[in-house]
Amino acid sequence: MLKGKISQKTAKDFFSKLSLGGKIVWMLAIFGIILVIYRYAAGLGAATNLSDGYPWGLWIGFDILAGIALAAGGFVMAGTVHLFGGHKYHALSRPAILTALLGYLLFIFGLFFDLGRPWNLWRAIYSWNHASPMFEVAWCVMLYTTVLILEFLPVVFERFKLNKLLELWRTFVPWIIIFMLGMFTLAMSYSLAWALVMVIILLVWEISMRAGWMPRDKQMPILLIMAGVMFSTMHQSSLGSIFLLAPTKLHILWYTPIIPLLFLLSAIMAAPAMVTFEALMSEKILKHKARFDLLSDLAGWMPYLLGFYLLIKIADLLGRNAALQTFTMSPQTISWWLEITIGVILPLILFLSPEIIKTRGGLLWASTLVIVGLVWNRINVAIVGVIVEKWETYYPYWIELFITIGVVAIGLIVFKWAVENLPIYEHDKLSNV
Amino acid sequence: MKALLIDSTRCVGCRACQVACKQWNELEAEETTFFAGKGYQNPRDLSANSWTVITYNEVEVNNRFDWVFGKLQCFHCNVPACASACPVHALEKTEAGPVIYHADICLGCRYCQLACPFKVPRFEWNKIIPEITKCTMCGDRVAAGLEPACAKVCPTDAIVFGDRDELIAEAESRIRNNPTGYVHHIFGKDEAGGTCVMHISNVPFEEIGFDTKIPMEPILSKAEHAMKPIPYVLTGLGLVLGGVSWVVNRKKQINQESQTGKEG
Numbered sequence: 240m241l242k243g244k245i246s247q248k249t250a251k252d253f254f255s256k257l258s259l260g261g262k263i264v265w266m267l268a269i270f271g272i273i274l275v276i277y278r279y280a281a282g283l284g285a286a287t288n289l290s291d292g293y294p295w296g297l298w299i300g301f302d303i304l305a306g307i308a309l310a311a312g313g314f315v316m317a318g319t320v321h322l323f324g325g326h327k328y329h330a331l332s333r334p335a336i337l338t339a340l341l342g343y344l345l346f347i348f349g350l351f352f353d354l355g356r357p358w359n360l361w362r363a364i365y366s367w368n369h370a371s372p373m374f375e376v377a378w379c380v381m382l383y384t385t386v387l388i389l390e391f392l393p394v395v396f397e398r399f400k401l402n403k404l405l406e407l408w409r410t411f412v413p414w415i416i417i418f419m420l421g422m423f424t425l426a427m428s429y430s431l432a433w434a435l436v437m438v439i440i441l442l443v444w445e446i447s448m449r450a451g452w453m454p455r456d457k458q459m460p461i462l463l464i465m466a467g468v469m470f471s472t473m474h475q476s477s478l479g480s481i482f483l484l485a486p487t488k489l490h491i492l493w494y495t496p497i498i499p500l501l502f503l504l505s506a507i508m509a510a511p512a513m514v515t516f517e518a519l520m521s522e523k524i525l526k527h528k529a530r531f532d533l534l535s536d537l538a539g540w541m542p543y544l545l546g547f548y549l550l551i552k553i554a555d556l557l558g559r560n561a562a563l564q565t566f567t568m569s570p571q572t573i574s575w576w577l578e579i580t581i582g583v584i585l586p587l588i589l590f591l592s593p594e595i596i597k598t599r600g601g602l603l604w605a606s607t608l609v610i611v612g613l614v615w616n617r618i619n620v621a622i623v624g625v626i627v628e629k630w631e632t633y634y635p636y637w638i639e640l641f642i643t644i645g646v647v648a649i650g651l652i653v654f655k656w657a658v659e660n661l662p663i664y665e666h667d668k669l670s671n672v
Numbered sequence: 673m674k675a676l677l678i679d680s681t682r683c684v685g686c687r688a689c690q691v692a693c694k695q696w697n698e699l700e701a702e703e704t705t706f707f708a709g710k711g712y713q714n715p716r717d718l719s720a721n722s723w724t725v726i727t728y729n730e731v732e733v734n735n736r737f738d739w740v741f742g743k744l745q746c747f748h749c750n751v752p753a754c755a756s757a758c759p760v761h762a763l764e765k766t767e768a769g770p771v772i773y774h775a776d777i778c779l780g781c782r783y784c785q786l787a788c789p790f791k792v793p794r795f796e797w798n799k800i801i802p803e804i805t806k807c808t809m810c811g812d813r814v815a816a817g818l819e820p821a822c823a824k825v826c827p828t829d830a831i832v833f834g835d836r837d838e839l840i841a842e843a844e845s846r847i848r849n850n851p852t853g854y855v856h857h858i859f860g861k862d863e864a865g866g867t868c869v870m871h872i873s874n875v876p877f878e879e880i881g882f883d884t885k886i887p888m889e890p891i892l893s894k895a896e897h898a899m900k901p902i903p904y905v906l907t908g909l910g911l912v913l914g915g916v917s918w919v920v921n922r923k924k925q926i927n928q929e930s931q932t933g934k935e936g
Contacts, residue, residue, distance in 0.1 A: 263827060284797030291719070291794050294782035308742070322913055324920035355780020355795065355802040362777045366760040372895055374784045375902070420910070428903040436907050454921035465913045469906060476898070483895040484757050484787040487885055499898045554737035601795040629719065630707070 259424060260524075264648045271645010274638050275352050283355060285617045286638045292631025293622070300621030302349035304478055305614040306342055308506040312517075313339020313387060315510035320666040321456065321464040327364060332559065333394065333663050334521070335514050337654065345650050347384065369427055374478035378426055378561070379474030382419050387469045389415070398661050409460060415443045416462040420469065441465075475506040490571045490624035497551070498620075504551060505613055508544040511537040512517035512580045512586075512609035513633050519603045525655060528666045531599065538602060541590040544607070549583050568599045574615075583611010673812060674769035675836035675868040676747070676823060676891035677843055680880065681853060682830035683741040685712070689822035689831060693724045696810060698823035709741075720794040721805040723868050724822060729880040731812035741875065742880040743831070744794045746771060746824075748808035757787035762804070769868045770809035773895060778804060780850055789886045791866055809868070843872050858909065865890030911913055 257265065278286035283300065289296050302549040316335035319325035351357040363377040369461035389412055417438055425434035441462060447453035453545060455461070479502030482489050495501070518529040556562040565572060586608040622633060635643075657663060693699070699721045707716050713728035724745040729738045752771045755763040760777035764772050780802060784793045796802035810820035818824070819833040832839065840861055847854040859868035859877050863886050871882070878884045887894070 281801045282798055294785040322917045340722050354780055359779045362760050363855040366777055368759055368761050370756050372761045377759050424906055440910040454925045461917050469909045480898040484891055486894050487789045
């Protein structure tokens with residue numbers, strides 16, 4: 240009784256101390272959770288506008304496809320810093336890994352209410368259909384989330400000064416990675432020979448490093464970063480491969496044999512934009528000084544990334560004789576043009592204008608456009624571009640919308656908590672993880 | 673491999689097959705509504721409780737309007753898109769022909785619905801523990817040596833059950849014996865890599881609601897170029913990433929050594 244009163248009081252105190260924005264975010268998160276409970280009690284039909292014609296909607300398009308693409312910052316930054324010699328970007332890699340981990344955890348949470356029978360999810364561990372892109376997706380989700388947790392653990396160890404655990408982590412991580420990548424290769428190829436090749440390659444690297452033939456990063460196991468890049472490459476592209484099995488349904492503007500490549504490229508392209516967006520928004524809201532010098536250097540890459548993506552997009556349309564389709568009148572064409580202008584052409588112009596990009600406001604806007612364009616692309620592929628029977632239609636039900644908003648709100652709350660309580664932005668320069 | 677041959681010229685639109693399907697599979701009746709365009713057709717489309725539907729198509733035949741009936745149901749493809757899509761083999765192509773469903777391992781991801789070019793699998797949207805539903809070609813009856821309920825009950829033999837090869841020969845001979853009475857195509861012989869439910873018709877298939885843009889190869893073939901190279905990409909990445917990090921870190925090491933050397 241007394242205990243209940245105390246916790247009630249602390250909850251009240253906690254809530255009244257929040258800013259107005261904080262209160263709204265908390266209320267949206269709680270409302271979202273209530274709606275998730277309703278979705279389980281009432282079924283998918285009652286909580287969504289999904290139908291047999293449109294079995295996938297906002298949750299797949301936004302929470303899952305866009306969410307995973309926006310988490311690409313994690314592997315792009317980790318790879319840049321630890322594999323490709325971009326050590327100067329080190330300060331940007333921890334927030335990026337945190338975002339990626341949060342993104343994946345929320346994605347799994349999202350998957351649990353989108354799946355009709357989520358309690359069977361674990362069956363993908365033993366029931367293998369390696370021909371299915373969805374099987375690849377399922378494995379990538381499980382394994383890359385594990386990699387992200389492993390990449391994030393040092394932050395926790397550092398915060399609580401658990402040096403012994405950090406030592407254990409350094410010793411065991413490479414062996415865990417070798418096991419995971421070996422199993423993944425086996426599951427994807429059904430071939431012991433391929434799995435063995437993979438294990439041998441990784442063993443050669445690890446032994447060379449331990450023997451001192453190959454330079455070794457004493458703080459960060461290189462195999463862990465490699466695994467992050469490998470699983471992410473497979474995951475981002477396999478989300479595109481999923482739509483290869485819908486040749487008669489997905490609109491010609493998006494249905495292309497190279498859709499896995501386009502998904503990967505656009506996720507990589509959005510990674511610097513997402514890192515920049517987060518750093519500048521954290522600066523505004525959480526008052527963490529952003530490293531504007533580093534963000535400006537990152538922005539220097541954007542014209543190349545955006546330009547290359549645009550080039551491939553155009554070449555693909557020309558190669559498939561689909562370019563003229565962009566000039567027909569249909570909701571799909573309009574949505575395609577909006578996606579390309581808002582998400583690629585406009586930011587390309589902005590990133591090529593030094594006077595705009597050198598200001599915080601300009602950089603924030605240009606990055607936001609890239610992110611909006613990426614989300615738009617995924618929604619186009621998952622919803623707008625899917626054409627079924629004439630009488631079938633889909634727009635998100637309000638419950639779907641508020642569950643999605645609730646998921647984003649939960650992400651914001653956890654991100655804020657982590658930034659305030661864990662060494663994310665400023666950390667011990669000596670530990671190089 | 674067992675199959676069904678459905679001949680639109682023999683169908684009288686009695687819908688006994690729809691009723692027999694519901695009876696054998698113990699499917700609930702559904703509330704139906706009028707909708708524009710299709711006259712007597714009822715219901716409009718397949719659903720979780722209607723695994724087969726006779727479509728009523730008003731088509732011009734010999735300069736006058738006529739009703740030509742089509743039949744919606746699972747096509748039981750030779751290489752089913754749904755079974756290719758399913759991450760856990762919850763949908764399975766049996767050697768006998770039918771494509772069957774194992775609810776106990778299904779995740780409810782509904783990828784089968786997206787992948788099926790014939791738009792067949794249905795989801796029980798209003799159940800808390802939902803399943804994917806579709807025609808099973810009466811797998812239980814077939815296993816017991818009986819023919820599927822719809823074929824059994826059809827009064828005009830518009831639906832015939834038998835071996836796939838024999839049914840193709842039968843369809844070809846019907847077309848050969850009445851060349852002006854049929855479109856010279858067996859819908860399902862090659863569509864999506866060939867199916868175990870095949871149709872012949874006296875009017876073009878697109879006029880009775882069939883999608884004639886479905887590719888002639890298995891839908892799975894559309895993803896092979898993305899799935900087959902996975903082990904190559906993985907091992908390639910394993911080699912390249914390790915090599916790059918070796919070179920980059922070695923350079924860094926040399927730089928550091930030369931710097932400390934100068935200082936010393």
